Amino acid sequence: MATKVKREIDVGEAVGILAAQSIGEPGTQMTMRTFHYAGVAEQVPTGLPRLIELVDAKKEPKKPLMDIYLSPEYAKDPKKARTIADDLECTILSQVAEISEDFVEKKIDIVLDEKNLEFEGLTVEDVKKTIKAAGGTVTSSGNRVAVKPNTTSLRLIRRLTNKLKGMHLKGVEKIKRAAIIEAKDGIFIRTYGSNIAEVMKDPRVDAKRVFTNDVKEVERVLGIEAARNTIIRETKQVLDLQGLNVDVRHIMLLADAMCMDGAVKSVGRHGLSGExxxxxxxxxxxxxxxxxxxxxxxxxxxxxxxxxxxxxxxxxxxxxxxxxxxxxxx
Amino acid sequence: MAVKRKKKRLKLPGQKTSVFLNGRLIGFHESGPSLARELREKRRAGTITHEMNVHYNRGTDEVYINTDSGRARRPYIVVEDGKSKLIPSLIEQLKTGELSWSKLVKLGVIEYLDAEEEEGAYVALTEPELLPAHTHLEIDPVSICGVTVSVLPYPEYNSSPRITMACSMAKQSLGTYTVNFNLRTDSRGHIMYYPQQPLVRTRPYKILKFAERAAGQNFVVAITSMQGYNMGDAIVMNRSAVDRGLGRSVFYKTYEAEERRYPGGQKDKFEIPAVTTQGYREEKAYRHLGEDGIIVPESRVSTKDVLVGKTSPPRFLEEMSVFGVMEEKKRENSLAMKSGEEGTVDSVMITDSLSGNRLVKVRMRSIKIPEAGDKFASRHGQKGVLGLLLPQEDMPFTKDGIVPDIIINPHAIPSRMTVGHLLETLGAKAACLSGKFADGTAFHGDKEEEFKAVLRENGFEEYGEEILYDGVTGVQIKSKIYIGVTYYQRLHHLVSNKMHVRSRGPVQLLTHQPTEGRAREGGLRFGEMERDCLIGYGASMLLRERLLEESDRTYELVCDKCGSIAIKDHIKNREYCPLCDSTSLHYVEMSYAFKLLLDEIKSLHIFPRLLMRDKAR
CATH class of the missing domain: 1.10.150.390 (DNA polymerase; domain 1)
Structure with a gap:
């Protein structure tokens, strides 16, 4: 009881300013440190850029990531985990085929790369089926497929080509890469690209432990409470990574303020301050x-x-x- | 989308090299490199003027020939087949005086390159490292340094940022910036009392004749902590040495006053203003003025004393008085000392300005004795602020009775890697003992071993360390302390020219808030972040005191009915609202800036109202 009273905030305490200063002061040191890392390629934004991303409530993070924990059966065996990862990774047509337009004949030529197909565990027949779904008259011989669109409009042909290029062949949409990471508490899969709604459907995945760094996606799929937790978790992670010790309650207040009226709002002109x-x-x-x-x-x-x-x-x-x-x- | 252009220029078969003279295309040549080579040979042979420079650009296949004025050029020794053309026999001839510099240039031994030709040159720094590919040889390795770096001792032992800092600080050092300072009326000028040339000099230092206008003194320096008074780059200085004139300088400042002419034939007048003058200061302020209204030389003046009494015609023409004769009302417009400044009048000059008006220049002089807060620096980017003046008897001393002039903190050394500083200290100490100047020229200065030998011969510790005794207790200090001589500069950041305090003072006309800056006797800004701190702490009352009561508080009459600011007519002694004529008004405490904000909002055609209610309900 005594500790509880001690830890209670006094009436009239300026919690907002305190939170802002408590996050902002170590934040200034963060700026000085992170910009020294400039030039390191392919990095997930950390430090100040990431913090700004979170606070601005961006539609999609610069590098969407997911950490997927697996059901007990798979969590111990890296090989089994690998199969899930392979299933998650999404393949699109342009990855396994050469697609070119023939504006004279008004058709689209697709040359499938059989080696790549094999690597992805697909057959020519599978792909042809998918191509047919896109529309147009499909003729094929061996690994060559020609699509004759129902139209002669060049613009529509181009549109169809782009659609074909992005045709989803297998795996979970948006998941561009999946890697297996062996941590102390079991194996988990880290993916580049985020799609929790689909991943959670997979029975081999521990649906309660699927994490993403995309706050807006969490809000969409799991609701505002989950989004609030994501903001807290992500912010805390950024600060911890820099070795900055900020009391969670400051971050919680920030997240509360951002999620206060049921939708994630940014801090700034278009969000909190503007309202x-x-x-x-x-x-x-x-x-x-x-x-x-x-x-x-x-x-x-x-x-x-x-x-x-x-x-x-x-x-x-x-x-x-x-x-x-x-x-x-x- | 922008297409990336290939950098490489396509050369068509049979295409010739473009030749540019002074930036203008003059023709084409079969082979660029051979043209450039031929021109160069002719220049060295003396057939073409040595002021011509050629450059062949391989990337664009173009030859640039420059002969125009305004190019920066510098000399190099010509190298052919990996051999310097300045052969020992020529050097002998130079020594005997048979050869001169211009002769060497004529002989093609030395040539001047401009920025463009230098681009294609391969220059060796020293003769032993010459390779067949080299085209030129540096005359002296120091010449890669500019004027400012070349007078620094041992720059190659220091980290580069410190060299940069040392350079910029050398430019702020007090010395003898000009020899005829006594005849000049510079608006500001510092002259050092007893400047010395450094014990560790460089060759360029001598060439530049810097010693004749030296900017610094050789200080005896001990590197140790001193009661915490030299923490964080502070310096402890020997008060007795300061009393003897160490680091002392004069500060000259020139004030100007002009008898201006105004449209309408009116004119300013230098005089002691009459008591009836508008804006007359107290009589005391004019006490140093002579009959002509100009200050008497050698008078000691202090803050706000008048230097030149001046009256100006009134700003607006006054109405004719009843008797038809206008009484001349004059405005006080004297030249006075700035607030916080004092000194002695050094000289007074009366001349004519460019527009033909009478002009008075008053040069003030004040002696600036080093005091806590003044800035000093060595020539290695080691700057510090004077933290404590300690009497000689309290300073540590060596067995020979040597007492340091300054004590700097050892923490200033390791992280900054200014090894040159330590080397200079050692070198100057050895120079003191041997009676010979040490040479600290970049890349080939005197070696550490030589200094060590001198120190050893004279019975000193070869590493420059000595046993010191506490000046207060006389007890031997346990560890040995590095002590030697270092050239220190006094920099022109003097506290006496910067110190500033304010409790009450002037406010701005527009906002009624305190003015800004030392020159205007301003306040220190209590800024946004400071404000946040008080809010965060919950010190609501303190915040209001800072932002309102100590700043721009006013009481404005506000109309109950329409919420606009009302007025008080002092003549009729009536308070009313100019908008709705209501007399139901209240005084409201607010910041003047807020009142101003309301006015500005009104200027946007928005009508702000103040709705009031009792504070306690």
């Missing part, structure tokens, strides 16, 4: 004139609730010692 209650507070942040004019058109009131507004006006700030008010009763 502050006070006209003056918004005007003080960015796009001053826009906020003033819309406020004038709508005849908005500023109730002087927030910190910024009160500083502008020259009053005490409703935080800390400023939370105390005198009340008279007549």
């Amino acid at each position: 502050k209650a006070g006209v003056l507070a918004r005007a003080a942040f960015e796009e001053t004139i826009k906020h003033l004019i819309t406020a004038a058109v709508k005849a908005d009131d500023d109730k002087l609730i927030g910190v910024t507004e009160n500083i502008i006006v020259g009053q005490t700030v409703p935080v800390g010692t400023g939370t105390v008010r005198l009340k008279f009763k007549h």
Whole structure:
């Protein structure tokens, strides 16, 4: 009980500022360190760039990644895990075939690479079936397939070509690569590309332990609570990786603020700060004139609730010692 | 999408090399390289002027010939077949005076290359490393350094960033920047009292005759900690040495006043302003002025004393008085000392300005004795701020009674890797003992071993360390301490020219907030991040005091009815709202900046209202 009371936050504590400073101060050191790594190729953004990505609530991270843990049966055996990984990796037509357009004959030539097909565990017949699904008249001889579109419009032919190039042959869509990582707590698969909805359907996967770094995807598939946890987990990970010790509760507050009204919002003009209650507070942040004019058109009131507004006006700030008010009763 | 162009230029069969003279295409040649070679040979033979430079660009297959003015060129020794053309016999002749530099250039032994020709040259730094492929030889390895680096001792022993810093600091050192400083009226100038030439010099130092206008002094330096007063690049200095004139300098500052002419035939006038003058200062301020309103030389003046009394015609023409004669109201416009400055009037000059007006220049002089906060630096990028002036009797001393002039912290050395600093200290110490200057020229200065030998011969520790005794207790200090002589420069960042405090002071006209900057006696900004800290701490009242009460607080009348700012008519002694004529008003405490914001919002055609209610409900 004693610890519980001790750990409780006092009334009027400026938790937002504290969280911002607690994340921001070590963040400045992070900037100085990460930019020394510039030039290392093919890296998942870490450090400040990643932190910015999270806080900005980007639609898709620069490098979507998934960590997939497996059901007990597969979690011990790397070979079995490998089969899952191979099944997850997605293959598209352009990876196994040479696709060229013939605008004179108004057709599309596809030359399948049998070696690649074998490597991917596909047969020419499988691929032909998929190609047929795309539409057009399909004729084939051996590993050569010709598609005669139903149209003569060059633009539509090009559209069909692009569709064919991206035809999904096997595996889970969007998963570009899958690798097996043997960790202390069992084997897991790390994939480049993220698609939790599909991966979780696989019975060989431990559906409760499928992680992605794509916050928006989590929000879409699993809901806002899961998205909040993802933000916390990812942010914490970035900071831990840099050896920065930030109390989780600061990060939790940040995540709470971002997920407060049921959808993940970014921190900034288009999200949190842009939706502050006070006209003056918004005007003080960015796009001053826009906020003033819309406020004038709508005849908005500023109730002087927030910190910024009160500083502008020259009053005490409703935080800390400023939370105390005198009340008279007549 | 942009297509990447191939860099390589396609040469068509039979295409000839383009030849450019001074950047203009003048023709074509069968073979670029042979043209360039031929021209070069002719230049060396003296058939063509030595001011011509050729360059063959293999990538573009073009020959550039330059003869125009304004090219930066530098000399090299010509190398042919891996052999320097400056052969020993020529050197002998040079020594006897039979040969001169210009003769060597004529002989084609030495030639000047411009930036373009240098591009195609393969230059060896020293003679032993010459290879058959080399085209030129550097006359001296030091010549790869510029003027500023070449006067630094042992730069090759230091890390490059420190050399850069040493260079930029050498430019800030006080010395004798010009010999006729006494005749000049520079707006600012520092002259060192007893400049010395360094004990460790370089050859370029002598060539540049730097010793004649030296900028620094040889300090006895001990490298050890000193009661924590030399932490973080601070320096402990010997007060007694300072009293004897160490690091002392004069600071000259020139003030100017001009009798301007105004449209309408009016003119400023140098005089002691009459008491009736508008903006008359207190009488005390004018006490040093002579009859002509100009200050008397050698008078000691302090803050805000008037140097040149000046009156100007009024800014606006006044209305005619009842009697038809206008009484001349004059405006005080004197030249006064800036706040916080003091000194002695060194000289007063009266001349005419370019526009023919009378011009007075007053040169102030003040002696700047080293004090805590002044900046000093060695020639190795080791800068520091004076942290403590310690009397000689409290300084550590050696068995010979040598007391260091300054004590620097050993932590300044390892991470910065300024080995040259230590070497200079050793060299200068040896120079003191042998009575001969040491040479610290880059790449071929005197060697450490030579210094060690001198020290040994004179009964000193060869590593430059000595046993020191605590000046206060006389107790022997346990460890040996590195002590020697180092050339130190006093840099022109003097606290007395920078120190600034304010409790109350002027405010800006527009915002009613405190002014900014030392020159305007300004306040220190309590910025956004500082604000955040007070919010984070919850110090709401303190924050309000900083941002409002100590800044731009005002009380504005606000109309209850329409919420706009009301006015008080002082003549009729009536308070009313100019918009709705209401007299139901209240004084509201707010920041003047907020009132200004309301005004600016109004200028956007937006009408802000202030809706009020009682504070306590």
